[in-house]
Amino acid sequence: MKTRPWEWFGLRVAGYPRRVEARVSLSVNGVTHDVVVDTRTTLLDGLRDRLDIFSPKKGCDHGQCGSCTVLVDGRRVISCLSFAVSYEGAEIVTAEGLADTGDLHPLQQAFIDQDAFQCGYCTPGQVCSAVGMLDEAKNGHPSHATDDLDPDAANPGDNELTDDEIRERMSGNLCRCAAYPNIVAAIRQAAGR
The missing domain is CATH 1.10.150.120 ([2Fe-2S]-binding domain)
Structure with missing residues (x-):
């Protein structure tokens, strides 16, 4: 049987990719969350849609505005360009988690x-x-x-x-x-x- 080019990449005949989900454990602001996400879910969408953490904003969704910036292991990350599954075990900090004493950072x-x-x-x-x-x-x-x-x-x-x-x-x-x-x-x- 002859394979079609889109089948080489696991795509359906209609041209839509298969949905592949993964369970990922995200540590956000000191709290560990176990979530199931589509492997194509960005960290931004995972934070906002799955964890209801709304401080990172979706401004451009292209990595150009920085309104989605979070800290991952202390480094700045543009979360709209990063896949959530990439951060298993990393410490993610959003604006809500900057101050841990109840006072502002x-x-x-x-x-x-x-x-x-x-x-x-x-x-x-x-x-x-x-x-x-x-x-x-x-x-x-x-x-x-x-x-x-x-x-x-x-x-x-x-x-x-x-x-x-x-x-x-x-x-x-x-x-x-x-x-x-x-x-x-x-x-x-x-x-x-």
Whole structure:
């Protein structure tokens, strides 16, 4: 029997892919959730549709706006481009899980202090991205705008972030209300400048 090209990839005759589900254990904000998801489900859709965690927003669904940014094992991740099944055993933190004491995370408080939002749609992604960005800078990860790339510096992460560097490091997060000056000020405040 002759196979058709679409059958090579497990596709049905009508051209629709078969639904393949997987059980995945996601640790989100310190709570483990066992969920069954289609293997093509993005982390964003898994968080919003399966776990009812709504702070990561679906702004573009193409990885261009950053409103879906979450932290995975402390690193920034664009959740609309990542498959949920890829994060079995990883620690996922959304804006809801940033503060564990009942108080706001310093960056959340800085966003309030500096009025770093208008409509608020992008704020959870901005805050998660800023938390990850400050950790990257503290750990000595350079950016395009890093002034001092001296590998022999005693503590490469101790350099103060310039406004240009903050803007460059946050360039993957869009704010359609254009609250950028206040976002930079909030990050500066949280960084201790």
